[in-house]
Structures are given as C-alpha cells and as structure tokens.
Amino acid sequence: MSIMGKPLLFSYWRSSCAWRVRIALNLKEIPYDIKPVSLVKDGGEQHYNEFRDINPMEQVPALQIDGHTLIQSLNIMHYLEETRPQRPLMPQDVHKRAKVREICEVIASGIQPLQNLTVLIYVGEDKKKEWAQHWINRGLRAVEKLLSTSAGKYCVGDEITLADCCLIPQVFNARRFQVDLRPFPIILRIDRELENHPAFRAAHPSCQPDCPPEVGK
Numbered sequence: 422m423s424i425m426g427k428p429l430l431f432s433y434w435r436s437s438c439a440w441r442v443r444i445a446l447n448l449k450e451i452p453y454d455i456k457p458v459s460l461v462k463d464g465g466e467q468h469y470n471e472f473r474d475i476n477p478m479e480q481v482p483a484l485q486i487d488g489h490t491l492i493q494s495l496n497i498m499h500y501l502e503e504t505r506p507q508r509p510l511m512p513q514d515v516h517k518r519a520k521v522r523e524i525c526e527v528i529a530s531g532i533q534p535l536q537n538l539t540v541l542i543y544v545g546e547d548k549k550k551e552w553a554q555h556w557i558n559r560g561l562r563a564v565e566k567l568l569s570t571s572a573g574k575y576c577v578g579d580e581i582t583l584a585d586c587c588l589i590p591q592v593f594n595a596r597r598f599q600v601d602l603r604p605f606p607i608i609l610r611i612d613r614e615l616e617n618h619p620a621f622r623a624a625h626p627s628c629q630p631d632c633p634p635e636v637g638k
C-alpha cells in the first residue's frame with residue numbers, strides 16, 4: 422500500500438462513514454485508491470489483527486495520507502479541509518461554520534453510532550429494525566429543525582459543506598431501515614438536490630468496487 426503516494430481509503434461500500442469521506446475526497450478532486458474492508462465476511466475483516474493496527478476502533482474508514490494514518494470520518498474530512506483548501510467544504514463565516522459542525526455532530530455522534538452494525542448485532546435480529554428506526558427518526562427530527570434556519574440550497578446556505586457529506590449517507594440508511602421520510606421535507610429536498618451530483622454519485626455504495634454484483638448499479 423502506498424503511504425507517500427496516492428491516499429488510500431479503507432472503505433466498505435455500504436458504510437455511511439466511509440461514504441462521507443468518499444464524497445469529500447471527490448468534491449475536492451483528490452485522487453485516491455480504495456482498499457475494501459468487508460464488515461461482514463468471516464465476522465468482519467475490520468476485526469482482523471492487521472486492520473486493528475490501522476484502526477484500533479475496528480471500523481472504517483481509515484485514510485492513509487501524507488505519511489499518516491487517520492481514523493474517524495469527521496477528523497479525516499477536517500484534515501482534508503485543512504491541507505487541501507481547494508473547493509472548501511466549510512463556510513468562511515464563523516456562525517455558519519458552527520452550524521456545519523453542529524449538523525455533522527448530530528449525525529456522526531447522535532444518529533449513526535446508534536444504528537451502527539455492531540450496535541444492531543448487540544440489539545439482536547428481532548429488535549434491530551425498530552431500534553434503528555427509533556434513533557434515526559429522533560435524530561432526523563432534530564436535523565430537520567436545524568435545517569429550517571440554516572438551509573439554503575444545501576444544509577448550510579447555498580454551498581455544499583461537510584454537513585451535506587454527512588446528511589446524504591444518513592438518508593440512505595434511513596431508507597434502508599424504512600424510516601418514513603415524509604415528515605422531513607427539507608432533508609428530502611437536499612437529498613434530491615444532491616443525488617445526481619457527480620461527486621456524490623461516484624461515492625454512492627452502488628458505485629463501489631466492493632458492491633456485491635446482485636445489488637447492481
């Protein structure tokens with residue numbers, strides 16, 4: 422694997438956290454390679470010793486870049502923002518910056534970890550759908566409320582930011598767990614706005630090298 426060459430993203434096609442980073446890399450037009458880590462094969466390759474050395478949390482994503490290995494999707498996206506100023510994904514205005522971080526945190530700390538694979542396995546097959554729906558619903562209600570004052574064309578104003586990188590994969594997960602999205606018109610509008618954006622499209626699970634063929638394009 423290339424430490425000093427092209428960045429290498431340890432990714433899984435359906436991981437919403439790896440997907441956030443793929444969107445940011447694409448928006449910034451940073452060429453990168455993908456090393457798929459199957460979260461399901463043989464109990465999960467993320468638990469293998471070799472991967473634990475890369476990410477002790479045994480999760481994707483991890484990004485090898487500039488001679489460093491970075492973990493945690495928000496950390497990685499902020500690193501990209503700080504080192505690759507092209508196509509900024511944070512606004513200039515300090516209050517808008519706070520709004521972007523707020524929406525990212527609500528999703529990355531307040532929703533996604535509660536419906537993560539490891540948590541759903543722990544919750545058990547019988548309860549997992551109801552559990553995921555509950556926490557996604559609760560979180561998206563908050564996001565919709567926040568967007569009612571921050572959104573323009575996108576989550577915060579009219580420029581694409583890190584908040585959009587977090588929102589779109591979370592909407593996919595909401596659909597996956599059959600959450601009724603009709604109470605969230607702003608979220609749905611932003612999702613429609615971005616679904617065909619090339620950077621978002623290329624990052625979509627169905628366009629990943631490790632997407633199972635039966636899922637299709």
Ligand SMILES: O=C(O)/C=C\C(=O)CC(=O)CC(=O)O
Binds near residue numbers: 435437537538
């Ligand atoms: O069923 C699978 O294919 C395994 C894992 C995932 O989708 C990824 C997650 O754990 C959910 C997420 O990223 O929010």
